[in-house]
Every structure is written in C-alpha cells, then in structure tokens.
Amino acid sequence: GAGVSQSPSNKVTEKGKDVELRCDPISGHTALYWYRQSLGQGLEFLIYFQGNSAPDKSGLPSDRFSAERTGGSVSTLTIQRTQQEDSAVYLCASSFFPPSGGPLQETQYFGPGTRLLVL
Amino acid sequence: AQSVTQLGSHVSVSEGALVLLRCNYSSSVPPYLFWYVQYPNQGLQLLLKYTSAATLVKGINGFEAEFKKSETSFHLTKPSAHMSDAAEYFCAVSSLSGSARQLTFGSGTQLTVLP
Numbered sequence: 683g684a685g686v687s688q689s690p691s692n693k694v695t696e697k698g699k700d701v702e703l704r705c706d707p708i709s710g711h712t713a714l715y716w717y718r719q720s721l722g723q724g725l726e727f728l729i730y731f732q733g734n735s736a737p738d739k740s741g742l743p744s745d746r747f748s749a750e751r752t753g754g755s756v757s758t759l760t761i762q763r764t765q766q767e768d769s770a771v772y773l774c775a776s777s778f779f780p781p782s783g784g785p786l787q788e789t790q791y792f793g794p795g796t797r798l799l800v801l
Numbered sequence: 802a803q804s805v806t807q808l809g810s811h812v813s814v815s816e817g818a819l820v821l822l823r824c825n826y827s828s829s830v831p832p833y834l835f836w837y838v839q840y841p842n843q844g845l846q847l848l849l850k851y852t853s854a855a856t857l858v859k860g861i862n863g864f865e866a867e868f869k870k871s872e873t874s875f876h877l878t879k880p881s882a883h884m885s886d887a888a889e890y891f892c893a894v895s896s897l898s899g900s901a902r903q904l905t906f907g908s909g910t911q912l913t914v915l916p
Contacts, residue, residue: 715903725891725906773844788902792844
C-alpha cells in the first residue's frame with residue numbers, strides 16, 4: 683500500500699516568511715511524528731500526535747513552530763518568521779500501535795522528507 | 802534518558818567485504834533498538850528492530866544485528882557488501898518522553914562501498 687507522503691519535496695523561502703509542510707500518514711496509522719534532520723543537530727524529535735489526544739510538543743525548538751493534525755490523518759507543520767537555522771530536512775513518520783506489544787515496540791515508517799532552505 | 806552512540810561517521814569497505822557498523826546504547830530500562838537506512842534524497846527505511854524476542858535480529862537486504870546486553874551494543878553487520886548498500890545508516894532507541902514514544906537517533910554512519 684501507499685507509504686507516508688510529504689509535500690512539498692523541496693521548499694526555498696526567504697528569511698522572515700512563513701512556511702507550511704504537509705504530511706499524509708499511512709492509512710490507519712494512529713500515531714504521527716515530526717522530526718528534523720540538520721547538519722549540526724542530526725535527527726531531532728519535534729512533535730507527536732496520537733489519535734485524538736493532545737499532541738506532545740516537547741521537541742519543538744521555539745514558539746515559531748506549530749503543528750496540527752486534522753481529522754486524525756493529515757498533519758501540517760508550520761514555521762513562522764523562518765530563520766536561516768531552520769534550514770533542514772523535515773521528516774514525518776507514522777505508526778500503528780501493535781495490540782499485542784508494548785508502546786515501545788511500535789515501528790515508525792518515514793516519509794521522504796521536505797528539504798527546506800531559508801535564504 | 803536513553804541515548805545511542807555510533808562509532809565512525811564514515812566507513813568504507815570493498816565490494817564483497819564484511820560490513821560492520823557499530824552502535825552502543827545507554828538505557829536504564831530494557832531498550833528497543835532499531836537500525837534505519839537512508840538513501841540519498843530519501844526518507845528513512847527500517848532495516849531491522851530488536852524488541853527482546855531474540856538477540857540476533859535479521860533484517861532486510863541481508864543485514865543482521867546482535868543485541869549484547871553485557872556490551873550495551875547493537876552492531877549492524879552484513880557478510881558481503883554490495884554497491885547498492887552505499888547509504889547512511891542510523892541506529893535508534895525507542896523511549897518514552899511524556900506521552901511521546903519518540904526515537905532517539907545516533908549521529909549516523911555513512912557507508913561507502915568501493916568497487
């Protein structure tokens with residue numbers, strides 16, 4: 683079946699502009715994650731959605747970053763007033779909580795990412 | 802807090818040679834460990850995962866990893882490298898942070914396969 687999809691695949695913007703990144707998870711997956719991959723910081727967790735629960739935003743680097751998930755499916759990550767240090771690849775992952783396993787046994791499936799360049 | 806350390810940011814092997822990518826973890830509770838591979842301009846693809854069922858885990862593309870609690874290691878191996886194995890490999894540990902089951906990644910190892 684279809685995997686996790688993300689759009690756009692590449693985004694170039696000017697410093698100070700807002701950007702929106704979209705993630706379509708695998709159908710039926712209840713959990714959705716955003717990660718950031720940058721040269722200096724490696725892969726960092728940003729935010730997590732699980733079903734209709736309040737998202738865990740503990741990884742968001744500043745209040746310029748926000749995310750929402752509509753209808754328990756598609757998610758949008760918004761970065762306001764972009765800065766050059768926001769340049770990175772933003773990866774989305776989704777997962778299904780295995781009924782027979784514990785929470786740490788879930789497998790996250792990743793999308794191809796959005797490459798963001800802030801000039 | 803849980804963490805993983807990948808020794809060697811770059812590894813080069815000849816085609817047909819053994820591949821060994823090192824990963825050590827730090828965890829106060831039994832860990833769940835993963836290896837992901839990332840090909841250029843692509844997302845992360847799961848190679849294999851350890852969830853305590855068996856210490857030797859077999860994954861896709863001929864890769865396997867062995868969980869060694871005494872050494873806190875989860876090294877990735879493949880008996881014979883292929884050119885198509887050239888990619889970046891990430892070791893990760895699953896942990897709970899608040900309500901989030903986040904993955905904490907190592908810094909990655911870039912594998913080069915020489916003809």
